[in-house]
Amino acid sequence: MSAVMPAAATSAAIRQDFDLLQGAWATIAGPKEARLLIAGHRYAFEFVGGEVYIGTFDLAPGGEMDMCIQEGPEEHRGQVAPCLYHVEGNGLKWCPGRIGSGRRLSAFPSVDDHKYLCLMFRRVPRR
Numbered sequence: 001m002s003a004v005m006p007a008a009a010t011s012a013a014i015r016q017d018f019d020l021l022q023g024a025w026a027t028i029a030g031p032k033e034a035r036l037l038i039a040g041h042r043y044a045f046e047f048v049g050g051e052v053y054i055g056t057f058d059l060a061p062g063g064e065m066d067m068c069i070q071e072g073p074e075e076h077r078g079q080v081a082p083c084l085y086h087v088e089g090n091g092l093k094w095c096p097g098r099i100g101s102g103r104r105l106s107a108f109p110s111v112d113d114h115k116y117l118c119l120m121f122r123r124v125p126r127r
Helices: 007-021
Strands: 023-029 034-039 042-047 052-060 064-071 080-088 091-096 119-123
Touching: 007 052, 007 080, 034 119
Parallel strands: none
Antiparallel strands: 023 034, 023 119, 034 042, 042 052, 052 064, 064 080, 080 091, 091 119
């Protein structure tokens, strides 16, 4: 078995994740309460009672996501948050690296580790 996934399989896996990510999400675990809305390649991320981030995102193999911040706190506008994600069914695990650092974490930290913003989301049912 090859250790490298063929491009077609990688593309199919990314497309499947892209489709699964669409919709509204709310945190169920992590250091902060947040909401995430994904529509196409656009997102809106809100810390409940706090900042709102709006922008676009791209997915890459291996559960990597780059979130380009177009709206939000001034010091973050125009920067990229290199994130890890894992989506499965109605669950999403998501963790950004330091905004603008260009460095992504190599693995998910615990949602209880307050040095990182590792969040667990559950899909919000449509009404």
